[in-house]
Amino acid sequence: MTRIVAWAAVLLGCLYFLLPLAGMTEFSLKMRRGVYSFDAYVKVFEDPTFWATFGYSLTLAAATIVFGVLLVVPTAYWVRLKLPQARPVVEFITLLPLVIPAIVIVFGYIRLYNTSSFLPLTGSAFGTDILLTMGYATLALPYMYRAVDTGLRTIDVATLTEAAQSLGAGWFTILARIILPNVLVAVLSGAFLTLAIVIGEFTMAALLNRPAFGPFMQLLGANRAYEPPALAVIAFTITWVCMGLIQLVTRFSKHERAKA
Amino acid sequence: MTDTPPRHRPKMRLPIEWLGILPFVLFALLFLILPTMKIVIGAFQTPEGSFTLQNLIDLNTDSIRRAYWTSIKLSMITALLGCAMGFAMAAAVVFGGLPKRIRSPLLTFSGVASNFAGVPLAFAFIATLGPAGLVTLWLKTEFGINLRAMGFNLLSFWGLVVTYLFFQIPLMILIIIPALDGLKREWREAAAVLGATGAQYWRMVALPILFPSLLGTFALLFANSFGAVATAFALTGPQLNIVPIKLFAQIRGDVLGNPNLGYALAFGMIVITGLANVTYIVLRTRSERWLK
Numbered sequence: 001m002t003r004i005v006a007w008a009a010v011l012l013g014c015l016y017f018l019l020p021l022a023g024m025t026e027f028s029l030k031m032r033r034g035v036y037s038f039d040a041y042v043k044v045f046e047d048p049t050f051w052a053t054f055g056y057s058l059t060l061a062a063a064t065i066v067f068g069v070l071l072v073v074p075t076a077y078w079v080r081l082k083l084p085q086a087r088p089v090v091e092f093i094t095l096l097p098l099v100i101p102a103i104v105i106v107f108g109y110i111r112l113y114n115t116s117s118f119l120p121l122t123g124s125a126f127g128t129d130i131l132l133t134m135g136y137a138t139l140a141l142p143y144m145y146r147a148v149d150t151g152l153r154t155i156d157v158a159t160l161t162e163a164a165q166s167l168g169a170g171w172f173t174i175l176a177r178i179i180l181p182n183v184l185v186a187v188l189s190g191a192f193l194t195l196a197i198v199i200g201e202f203t204m205a206a207l208l209n210r211p212a213f214g215p216f217m218q219l220l221g222a223n224r225a226y227e228p229p230a231l232a233v234i235a236f237t238i239t240w241v242c243m244g245l246i247q248l249v250t251r252f253s254k255h256e257r258a259k260a
Numbered sequence: 261m262t263d264t265p266p267r268h269r270p271k272m273r274l275p276i277e278w279l280g281i282l283p284f285v286l287f288a289l290l291f292l293i294l295p296t297m298k299i300v301i302g303a304f305q306t307p308e309g310s311f312t313l314q315n316l317i318d319l320n321t322d323s324i325r326r327a328y329w330t331s332i333k334l335s336m337i338t339a340l341l342g343c344a345m346g347f348a349m350a351a352a353v354v355f356g357g358l359p360k361r362i363r364s365p366l367l368t369f370s371g372v373a374s375n376f377a378g379v380p381l382a383f384a385f386i387a388t389l390g391p392a393g394l395v396t397l398w399l400k401t402e403f404g405i406n407l408r409a410m411g412f413n414l415l416s417f418w419g420l421v422v423t424y425l426f427f428q429i430p431l432m433i434l435i436i437i438p439a440l441d442g443l444k445r446e447w448r449e450a451a452a453v454l455g456a457t458g459a460q461y462w463r464m465v466a467l468p469i470l471f472p473s474l475l476g477t478f479a480l481l482f483a484n485s486f487g488a489v490a491t492a493f494a495l496t497g498p499q500l501n502i503v504p505i506k507l508f509a510q511i512r513g514d515v516l517g518n519p520n521l522g523y524a525l526a527f528g529m530i531v532i533t534g535l536a537n538v539t540y541i542v543l544r545t546r547s548e549r550w551l552k
Contacts, residue, residue: 002458006356009348010366013429016345017373019395020381020426023388071287078280086281093288098480099537100296101487103504104526107511108295111302119290134291141292196375202490207511217379218494221386228383235380236372243372 021236028229040230053216057205060129060212061198064136065191068144071137073187076148077179080157094145097138106135106204128208135204140197144190151186152179185253189246196242200235296530302523315524323501328528331486331503334417338424339481343474345425346432354440367437370430377427382494385423389414415496423495424485431484432477439473439547469547476543483536487529503529 031039044050079090097105109131113121121127160182164174180187202214217235221228306312319325353363388394391408399405413419443466451461467474489504498509503525509515510522 002355003357006352006358009352009356010358010362013345013349016429017369017426020384020388023394024384026394027387027392071284075281075284082277082280086278090281090284093284093292095537095541096288096292096296099483099530099534100292101489101504101529101533103487103489103507103511104299104529105292105295107507107522107526108298109291110511112295112298134287137287138291193375200378200380202379202493203508207508214379214490217383218490221379221383221494222497225392229387232380232383232387236376236384239376240372243368243375246371247368 024229024232024236028226028233031226040226041234044227044230044234049211049216053211053213054199056211057199057201057213060133060136061195063133064140064198065194067133068137068140068190068194069187072141072144072148072190073180073183074175076145076152077157077175080149080152081161091145094141098142102135102139103203103207105138106207109135110207122208125210128210132204132208132210132212135208136194136198136201139201139204140190140194143193143197147186147190147193148183151183155182185249188249192242192245192249196239199238299523299526300530302520303527305520305523307518307520315518315520316527318518318521319524319528324506324525327501327503327506330417330501332532334420334424334502335482335486338421338428338485339478341421342425342428342432342481343478346429347436347474349429350433350436350440354437366433370433372430374427374430374434377488378490379494381423381426382491385414385419385426385495389419389422415500417500420492420495420500423491424488428481428485431481435477435480436470436473439470443469472543472547476540476547479536479539479543483533483540486533486536 028040029036029038031037031043075090079087110122113119113127113131115123121131157179160178161174164178169178200214200217201212202218205212206215206218217228217231220231303315304311304313306314349366352358353366386393389396389407389412391414393414396407399407414423447465447469448461451465456464487504489508492500492502492505493508496505498505506515507522507525507529510525514522516522516525
């Protein structure tokens with residue numbers, strides 16, 4: 001009896017999740033009347049705006065990841081090593097982006113960094129790009145910090161640091177050559193999750209008026225019929241690949257550790 | 261270590277060691293805390309900069325009240341349904357005697373689906389339940405069921421509910437499976453030895469232990485859907501009257517005709533998601549006491 005109910009719950013759930021995926025795939029293939037074709041995908045890939053916005057979002061994602069790693073790894077390391085008393089404060093701050101909706105944060109950016117402010121970031125395209133990168137770093141902060149902090153938990157930070165110091169290593173060497181390689185899996189997990197979040201992000205990019213992939217998809221959705229589901233398939237694939245890569249690096253590291 | 265006596269350590273330690281997190285503190289101040297403060301302070305200011313409660317009072321118009329109410333209702337319903345369905349699926353996988361092989365794919369898929377939000381999610385549902393969607397057409401041609409005539413419209417409140425569940429259910433699954441794993445076998449056996457039925461075990465042992473997790477996750481799901489903009493915007497455009505969409509329109513074009521009213525609108529959002537998240541954090545700490 002329990003088993004029947006359990007199967008029913010899982011199967012109904014799967015149906016709910018698979019139907020939209022089937023729906024978007026089927027719809028994206030229907031552009032040519034009467035037969036299935038990849039016309040919608042061809043249309044999307046032929047659109048130079050697609051490549052421009054996709055490239056833009058990819059670049060911002062890369063910048064966000066680099067900045068996030070440079071910010072989070074030393075901070076999490078330092079908190080673990082020297083400032084355990086700061087942990088509750090730092091953890092609370094890293095959780096704030098889950099509390100404050102992204103639209104409110106970006107609203108604050110627009111008002112705080114306008115052209116007549118102390119730091120007129122929105123005055124130039126490059127400044128706005130930096131602002132958007134910082135915004136994405138904020139959105140990714142909870143995930144990045146948790147991933148890295150969990151990674152640091154599995155290694156003996158204090159001993160590694162002392163060993164490196166007694167061999168004459170400075171802080172930069174310790175971070176770059178001892179700590180980072182040891183938490184690389186955690187960093188990569190955080191990085192792929194950041195990529196998944198940033199690549200299709202809509203709210204911040206739209207309100208800061210930057211030509212990112214999210215606003216491009218929205219605009220296309222408002223004007224076309226068959227390209228949007230094709231884009232949805234592409235976006236879903238990207239999310240799937242990101243999550244798959246996270247699993248892959250995690251599994252790889254477990255394998256390595258088991259061998260060691 | 262023995263040759264370093266604890267000289268003036270206590271005096272020096274604080275400022276110098278705190279410098280190590282200075283970059284982080286600066287980043288948090290500049291891009292998280294100050295922007296939020298700007299909104300909060302702005303909600304209590306007149307355009308000229310003096311203190312006022314007028315902005316908050318002005319929120320009390322029919323249209324804004326309805327926007328908040330619709331948003332709260334939407335978040336409540338999607339959080340409730342998300343919790344219930346996510347719990348059912350998680351419990352089925354953990355206790356239902358299903359093959360072990362489904363568990364890992366389900367968790368992976370939940371990871372993907374909980375991140376598959378925003379604009380593409382709206383497209384997926386338009387292609388499925390929209391006027392020319394796969395399910396809509398299939399129901400019409402195979403069974404003669406006309407969803408639209410039955411009052412279902414994807415670009416409406418209930419359409420939004422169905423769509424939001426796509427990321428709410430997986431989030432619930434991801435959070436509740438570890439909690440279900442934490443229920444010890446011994447508890448169930450102890451209850452059974454004392455003569456409890458399965459229902460009694462759930463009602464008197466398992467659910468009270470899980471209650472903080474459940475309520476906490478509910479609060480998280482609530483906040484998750486309350487702040488969501490992209491899915492709703494891509495689905496219905498700027499018409500649907502919910503708070504995040506209204507704020508979006510206000511930031512773009514000052515539709516309320518008063519910039520400081522925009523601050524108040526955003527401040528209201530922070531208060532609501534803040535309350536929900538505080539609930540989540542408090543309850544999670546409480547539930548971790550049991551589920552170790």
